[in-house]
Amino acid sequence: MRKATRRIDPAAGVFIFRSMDEKLARKLRILADAAKYDASCASSGAPKRKAGADGLGSTTGAGICHAYTPDGRCVSLLKILLTNYCLFDCAYCVNRRSSNVARARFSVEEVVTLTVEFYKRNYIEGLFLSSGIIRSPDYTMEMLTRVAKKLRRDHGFRGYIHLKSIPEASPWLIEEAGLYADRLSINLELPTEASLNRLAPEKDGAAIEGAMGQIGERIVQAKEERRRFSPAGQSTQVIVGADATTDEAMIRKSALLYGTYGLKRVYYSAFSPIPDASSALPPQAPPLRREHRLYQADWLIRYYEFSPDDVAGAADDGMLALDIDPKLAWALKNRHRFPVDVNRADREMLLRVPGLGARAVDAIIKARRHGRLRLDDVARLTSGLKRARPFLIAEDFRPTTLTDRLDLRMKLAEPAEQLSLF
Amino acid sequence: MGEAPHVRNPLPGAGGGQIGGIHVVSLAPGADLTGFRAAARRLIAANVPPEQVVWQTEAPSLFGTDTAPADGPPLRLPRAVTELIPMVVPHRDPERYGLLYALIWRVLASERALMEVASDPLVHRLHRMRKAIGRDLHKMHAFLRFRRVPGEGRERFAAWFEPDHHILEAAAPFFVDRFRALTWSILTPEGSAHWNGALAFGPPGRREDVPEGDGFEAGWRDYYESTFNPARLNLDAMRAEMPRKYWRNMPETAAIPALVRAASARAQAMIEKEPTMPAKRDPIRAVARMSQDEPDSLEALNAIIARSEPLVPGATQAVLGEGPVGARIAFVGEQPGDQEDQQGRPFVGPAGQLLSRALEEAGIDRREAYLTNAVKHFKFTLRGKRRIHEKPTAGEVSHYRWWLDKELDFIAPKLVVALGATAVLALTGKQIPITRARGPAEFGRPFEGFITVHPSYLLRLPDEAAKTVAYQAFVDDLRRAHALAA
Numbered sequence: 001m002r003k004a005t006r007r008i009d010p011a012a013g014v015f016i017f018r019s020m021d022e023k024l025a026r027k028l029r030i031l032a033d034a035a036k037y038d039a040s041c042a043s044s045g046a047p048k049r050k051a052g053a054d055g056l057g058s059t060t061g062a063g064i065c066h067a068y069t070p071d072g073r074c075v076s077l078l079k080i081l082l083t084n085y086c087l088f089d090c091a092y093c094v095n096r097r098s099s100n101v102a103r104a105r106f107s108v109e110e111v112v113t114l115t116v117e118f119y120k121r122n123y124i125e126g127l128f129l130s131s132g133i134i135r136s137p138d139y140t141m142e143m144l145t146r147v148a149k150k151l152r153r154d155h156g157f158r159g160y161i162h163l164k165s166i167p168e169a170s171p172w173l174i175e176e177a178g179l180y181a182d183r184l185s186i187n188l189e190l191p192t193e194a195s196l197n198r199l200a201p202e203k204d205g206a207a208i209e210g211a212m213g214q215i216g217e218r219i220v221q222a223k224e225e226r227r228r229f230s231p232a233g234q235s236t237q238v239i240v241g242a243d244a245t246t247d248e249a250m251i252r253k254s255a256l257l258y259g260t261y262g263l264k265r266v267y268y269s270a271f272s273p274i275p276d277a278s279s280a281l282p283p284q285a286p287p288l289r290r291e292h293r294l295y296q297a298d299w300l301i302r303y304y305e306f307s308p309d310d311v312a313g314a315a316d317d318g319m320l321a322l323d324i325d326p327k328l329a330w331a332l333k334n335r336h337r338f339p340v341d342v343n344r345a346d347r348e349m350l351l352r353v354p355g356l357g358a359r360a361v362d363a364i365i366k367a368r369r370h371g372r373l374r375l376d377d378v379a380r381l382t383s384g385l386k387r388a389r390p391f392l393i394a395e396d397f398r399p400t401t402l403t404d405r406l407d408l409r410m411k412l413a414e415p416a417e418q419l420s421l422f
Numbered sequence: 423m424g425e426a427p428h429v430r431n432p433l434p435g436a437g438g439g440q441i442g443g444i445h446v447v448s449l450a451p452g453a454d455l456t457g458f459r460a461a462a463r464r465l466i467a468a469n470v471p472p473e474q475v476v477w478q479t480e481a482p483s484l485f486g487t488d489t490a491p492a493d494g495p496p497l498r499l500p501r502a503v504t505e506l507i508p509m510v511v512p513h514r515d516p517e518r519y520g521l522l523y524a525l526i527w528r529v530l531a532s533e534r535a536l537m538e539v540a541s542d543p544l545v546h547r548l549h550r551m552r553k554a555i556g557r558d559l560h561k562m563h564a565f566l567r568f569r570r571v572p573g574e575g576r577e578r579f580a581a582w583f584e585p586d587h588h589i590l591e592a593a594a595p596f597f598v599d600r601f602r603a604l605t606w607s608i609l610t611p612e613g614s615a616h617w618n619g620a621l622a623f624g625p626p627g628r629r630e631d632v633p634e635g636d637g638f639e640a641g642w643r644d645y646y647e648s649t650f651n652p653a654r655l656n657l658d659a660m661r662a663e664m665p666r667k668y669w670r671n672m673p674e675t676a677a678i679p680a681l682v683r684a685a686s687a688r689a690q691a692m693i694e695k696e697p698t699m700p701a702k703r704d705p706i707r708a709v710a711r712m713s714q715d716e717p718d719s720l721e722a723l724n725a726i727i728a729r730s731e732p733l734v735p736g737a738t739q740a741v742l743g744e745g746p747v748g749a750r751i752a753f754v755g756e757q758p759g760d761q762e763d764q765q766g767r768p769f770v771g772p773a774g775q776l777l778s779r780a781l782e783e784a785g786i787d788r789r790e791a792y793l794t795n796a797v798k799h800f801k802f803t804l805r806g807k808r809r810i811h812e813k814p815t816a817g818e819v820s821h822y823r824w825w826l827d828k829e830l831d832f833i834a835p836k837l838v839v840a841l842g843a844t845a846v847l848a849l850t851g852k853q854i855p856i857t858r859a860r861g862p863a864e865f866g867r868p869f870e871g872f873i874t875v876h877p878s879y880l881l882r883l884p885d886e887a888a889k890t891v892a893y894q895a896f897v898d899d900l901r902r903a904h905a906l907a908a
Contacts, residue, residue, distance in 0.1 A: 018570065019637025025644050032648035050599040058600040064564045065663065067674055069650035070682050072659025079649060087709050097705060117638050118645075120579065120604060121568045122597075123674075135708075136715030156603075170716060171824040172726070179733075202709075221817035229817075273653045273692040285693075288654060363540040370539045377541035 020114075028114065030104040034084035034095050035130055037274065038187070038237060039267040041065075043076045043125035043160040045232030046182040055156025057119060057126070059182070063160075064125050077128035077162060078118055082106055082143055086132030090200035091280035092189065092242045092271055095132045099276045105134075111147045116155055126160030126182075127151070133166065133202075141169035141177065148180035160232075167211035168204065174211060175218070178229040183264070184215050187237040191253045195243040199280060209261075212236070216261035233264035240294060241286030242271040246318030248311065251297050255308045258301070268294040293320040300327060303358050304351045323413040328354040331391055332409055341393040343372050353391045354412070355384030387412055445470050448478040449519065452588040452612060453512035458519055460493055462526055467494030472527045477519040502537035503529055509552040512588040521548055558586045562593045565668045568606060569636040579606040582632045582671060590615055591623060639673040646674035652685035653692065720747055720832040727825050732799035733818055736809075738763050743794030743829055751907040752792040752835040752869075753777075754826065756844040756876055760809050763800035768793050773878040777841075780877065780893070784900035792833045796848035797822045819848050830869065837907035838869050839900075842876025860899065862906065870906060874899040 020028075044063030051057055065074035083105035084095040094101055106114075115127045129147055133140050144163050151157040163181040165174050178184055186208055190196045193205045215234045222229035236257065238250065245253075254266040270291035271281065297320060300306035304327070314320065314330035321329050331338060331354050340349050342364055350361040360382035367373060367381065375397040379385045390399045390408060445465065449457040465475060503525065510518055525544060529536050539545055568579035579601075585593070590608070594615040597608065601617070608615045609627025616622045669675040717723040724742045732740075741758035744767060753769075761771030769777050781788050796819055802809040826848055830838060840846045840863070846854050849865045856875055865871035875896060883889045 020641040025641050028641060029644050029648045032645050036649045036651055051602040054603050056601065056603060058596075060596070064560070066564050067646060067672065068660040068664040069646060070657055070660050070678055070685065071651045071654040072656035072663075073651075073654075074663070075646065075649060078645065080645075087705060087712050097709075114641070118642060120577075120601070121570075121636060121638055121642070122566055122581070122600075123638075123642050133712065136712040138715045159600075172730070175821050175824070176730070218817065218820065221815075221820060225815045225817045227815075227817060272651060273689060275692055276695070277692070285653070288656075366538040367541045370535060373541060380541045380543070380546040 024110060024114075027104040027106055027110070028080070030102050031080045031082075031084060031106060034101070034132075035079045035081045035128075037094060037269065037272060038079065038128075038130060038164075039269040040128070040162070040185060040235055040237060040265070041074050041076045041079065042183075042232075042235070042265065043162075045264060046160055047231050049158045051158055052156050055158055056116065057157050057159030059125075059158065059160055066123055066125065076125045077160060078115055078124045078126070079128040080106070080111070080114075080130075082108075082111065082129060082131035082140075082147070083134055084132050085134050087135075088133050088200070088202040090189070090203065091278040092199060092239055094274040094276070096278065098278070101276055108143065108146050108150060112150050112155065115151060115159075116157065119157075119159055124159075126157075126162070128162040128164075130164035131166075133168075137166045137168035138170050138173060141166045141173040145173065145177045145180065148177065152180050162232075165211060165215065167208045168202075171211070171214055174214060178215065178218055178222075181230050183232040183235060184230045185235040185237070186211055186215070188257070189237065189239050190243060191238050191245045191250055192243070195245070199242065212257070212261040212263070216263075220262065234261070235263060235265040235267060237267040237269050239271045240268050240291050242281060246315075247290070247294060247297065247320045248308075248315050248318035250294060251301065251311045252308045254298055255301055266298060268298070287322060289322045290320075293322065293326060297326045305348055306330070324409060325354070327352070328387065328409075328412060338391045339393045339399050340391060342378055343368050343393075343395060353388050355386065355388030355391075356382055357384065360384070443474045444476060445474055446476045446478055447519070451479065453591065454479075455508055455511045458507070458511055458522065461519075462523055463494030463497055465494075465523065466497055466526065466530065472520065472524040475520065475523060477516075477523070479516055479519065497526065497530070499526065499529060500534060500537060506537070506548060506552055508592070509555050510548055512555050512558075512592055513551045514587045515551065518551065521551075555587055555589060555592075558589050559593050559596075561585075561668065562589060563596050565664070565672055566597075566608065567672055568601075569633045569639075571633055576605055579604055580632045581606070581608050582627065582629045583608060583610055584667075584671065585610060585612075588612065594621060594623075636673075643674050643677050647677050647681060650681055652681070653689040655682065655685045655689075657682065717828070720829065723825065723828050723832065727798055730798070732801070733821055734799070734801045736802060737799035739766050740798045741766055741768050741795060741800070742798070743792060743833075744768050745792030745794075745833070746790065747833055749790060749792040749833055750836045751786065751903065752794065752830060752833055752838045753841055754838060754845040754849065755793070755795045755841045756878075757795050757797035757811075757814050758800045759811055759878075760800065760802070762795075763809075768795055772881055773876070776877045776880060776893075780897050780900055783897045784904055786900060786904050792835060794826065794829060796826055796844050798825065814844060816847060816853070819844060820851075823848050823851075830867075835869050835907070837872055837903060838865065838867070839872045839874060839903050840865075841874060842879065845876070846873055861902070872899070872903045872906065874903070 042063055044061065046059040046061065048061050049059045063076060065076050067075040069075060081095070084101065085103050085105060086095045086097050089096045089098050111129065118124045119126070129144055131140050131144055148161050148163055151161065161181045162183040162185065163177050165177055165184045165186050167186050174184070188208055190199060196203050196205050212234065215230060218229050219233060240250070257263050257266055268291050270286050270288050273285055297311045300311065301308065310330060311326060312318070313333060314326045320326050331352065337352070340353050342350065347361060347365060350356060350364060351358065363381045364373065364378070367377065372395040375394045378392070378394055382388060392399070447461045449461070507522055510522055521544065525536065525548060536542065536545060540549060562583055562585050566581050566583045568581045571578040571580050590610050590613050594608070597606065598617055598621055605618045609631055611626050614624045614627045616624060717726060727740050727742055730740055741762050755769065758768060759771040759773065762768055762774070768774070778788055781791070797814045801812045801814055803812050838849065840849050843853065843856055846856070846859070849867070849871065856873060859873045861873065863871040863873045877896070880889060880892050880896060883892055
């Protein structure tokens with residue numbers, strides 16, 4: 001049994017915790033476990049800040065992953081729930097009120113202590129706090145904001161704070177949360193109103209998008225007025241595979257969310273087996289690779305000038321191929337647009353070449369001003385030459401037969417077993 | 423860092439002999455940026471090509487410590503080059519200085535834009551070295567773990583870390599920015615960094631110099647274990663980002679073997695387990711109650727507003743609206759002024775007094791109207807001891823808009839008079855010039871709208887005659903509004 005030791009620092013006049021007691025540790029286990037199905041861990045996008053003379057914490061802009069767990073995910077923020085007691089009954093959620101998981105609740109003070117003490121030891125970039133809905137959406141939202149406010153005010157904390165906003169809460173509470181958080185997020189979870197009604201009866205799609213609109217508008221205004229309001233933007237998460245939504249519909253929804261509310265990120269979370277699952281869920285989890293393909297398609301839209309129509313064109317019956325990435329799928333369906341000459345093609349077309357990343361494309365454009373590029377040169381600018389070769393022309397190279405080969409897809413496909421569940 | 427570098431000819435006086443052209447530059451061990459800069463300046467000044475320079479590192483005593491020749495003039499280099507150099511110098515590759523000097527030579531000779539040619543083998547290699555340093559720095563910032571040093575007084579922390587390259591000095595400022603208020607030491611096999619309000623570098627440390635554990639490590643390991651999802655095991659992704667060599671200095675990694683061993687059984691168990699019936703009774707009443715959480719009366723709403731903090735710090739208190747629920751006419755102003763802020767009541771300052779007078783002349787009983795502001799807190803700038811009113815921004819108006827909407831819902835007036843542009847913005851979400859929109863207006867709300875000037879506008883008019891005319895027009899507006907609200 002571990003016991004907490006703490007004493008008052010005579011100089012600072014504050015409690016200094018030297019260790020955690022077993023009770024707090026148990027809560028931490030329950031409330032970290034309950035929070036892990038939220039895919040977001042980003043600590044990026046905040047304006048650069050440094051600790052004040054008496055304060056703690058900084059943000060570098062880029063975000064830091066302080067560890068990786070054996071699922072390959074980054075541990076950047078202390079990602080916990082304030083409580084996993086919840087009055088909502090969302091079928092996909094491990095914390096729904098009808099679930100029999102162990103429950104716990106942190107006090108505001110406990111979350112602040114854990115954040116500060118973990119931060120001082122360089123375990124984390126900051127806090128990602130969410131919560132089950134207890135008593136009411138307003139009450140819960142107030143508690144979340146109180147944690148952020150206490151960290152900023154009482155501890156001069158300048159690390160990263162991501163608060164989950166509760167769309168059912170009164171709008172003025174979201175106004176306040178944005179003053180202390182670096183990022184606000186509201187999880188859409190299900191991309192269609194029908195699925196929401198079926199699987200998350202207490203949620204309301206209109207309220208969710210209304211709150212996203214409010215946050216989006218306020219972020220833009222605050223930037224213009226040089227005030228602080230959720231400076232790292234807002235994000236959301238959708239669950240993949242809990243309903244019948246196709247990849248195409250998912251990507252169209254995301255494009256709409258990016259466009260309408262100025263979201264920074266849409267996270268796709270392949271719905272994962274959870275302890276004590278609801279019978280309303282499909283019995284089989286979707287392959288993790290489906291989630292991966294959605295991220296790639298999302299990326300193409302945000303950084304590669306692909307439109308949702310392009311993504312739809314790369315898909316079959318609305319679903320992206322699992323064995324090849326969506327950019328390659330698009331290229332194979334549009335072979336007449338290839339090969340592309342690295343020494344002449346414009347940026348937009350270079351971005352369409354499988355295996356060439358945005359950075360490689362920019363390097364190509366710079367380098368070719370100073371001389372014609374040979375295949376060896378291209379090899380030094382990208383690590384994806386193997387995939388790019390059939391689609392490009394260099395000074396000394398032409399893929400005469402490759403582009404037309406029918407087995408090209410097979411040659412370039414990834415072995416199927418890599419990312420499967422077990 | 424380190425001692426002065428020196429460039430010398432190994433065979434002084436040999437002049438143009440077979441090996442006479444070779445220059446040996448000896449630099450301090452580690453990342454000797456100062457030494458490299460000085461040497462590069464001197465070599466360029468002497469027009470020494472890269473192939474005639476031998477760079478000695480890690481062995482400063484080999485050629486003694488004879489006096490360094492005078493410095494050369496600063497080199498004019500493209501920014502891409504000057505930014506690259508400090509990011510390559512910490513690399514442990516002994517060829518780093520030679521490669522950098524070759525780059526400088528070529529850039530100065532004829533290839534000013536060489537850095538743009540990322541496909542050039544030299545540039546490519548230097549880019550990769552820079553990337554390696556960037557990664558090493560990033561991993562040090564990420565994976566270094568502090569432990570609390572036992573003892574009384576100020577909290578002290580210490581960490582042991584083993585970077586791949588000579589990056590201690592480059593890595594330290596990050597920790598200063600982050601942990602300025604703490605006292606800490608970072609020990610590495612090559613040197614140490616210490617912060618106690620000032621940054622100092624010292625001799626190498628040993629792993630044993632850092633405490634063996636920390637009171638929060640067990641809790642951190644608990645967190646690490648709990649945040650792992652056994653249904654998504656992906657060891658390759660973990661190892662790619664967190665290579666094994668870092669594990670021994672990270673307390674949480676001790677949990678990895680057991681997590682991995684148990685993962686598939688845990689995931690399988692979750693899948694095979696039949697859905698269970700809820701064990702606890704359904705909290706029907708709590709669920710029903712939660713949707714009734716919105717403030718259900720003006721008092722309840724006012725309690726929330728009164729509790730709120732000003733968006734811009736400074737105001738004494740929130741100023742609430744005033745008047746009876748069910749008032750037929752409501753007036754919305756901009757924000758409380760100095761007097762209002764002190765008394766906690768709307769429209770009691772000079773503009774408020776003017777409004778009262780005009781209302782009376784228009785035949786409106788102030789006690790039967792509802793008066794409020796778009797923004798609930800006074801915003802000002804201090805000029806000496808005077809608090810000068812500052813106009814709220816559009817963002818601030820939106821921030822407070824919810825309360826105004828809710829208030830007006832409770833009052834449910836027949837007509838709302840917007841006094842000035844801020845009130846119009848709050849009620850319509852649009853910036854509309856008052857002079858053009860003055861009079862009856864459609865706000866797209868369940869009440870009728872009316873737009874007129876704010877009484878403070880009348881106070882600001884410099885010319886008495888104009889003031890009288892404007893005041894009369896204002897009273898006329900109020901009279902019309904009164905008629906519409908009847």
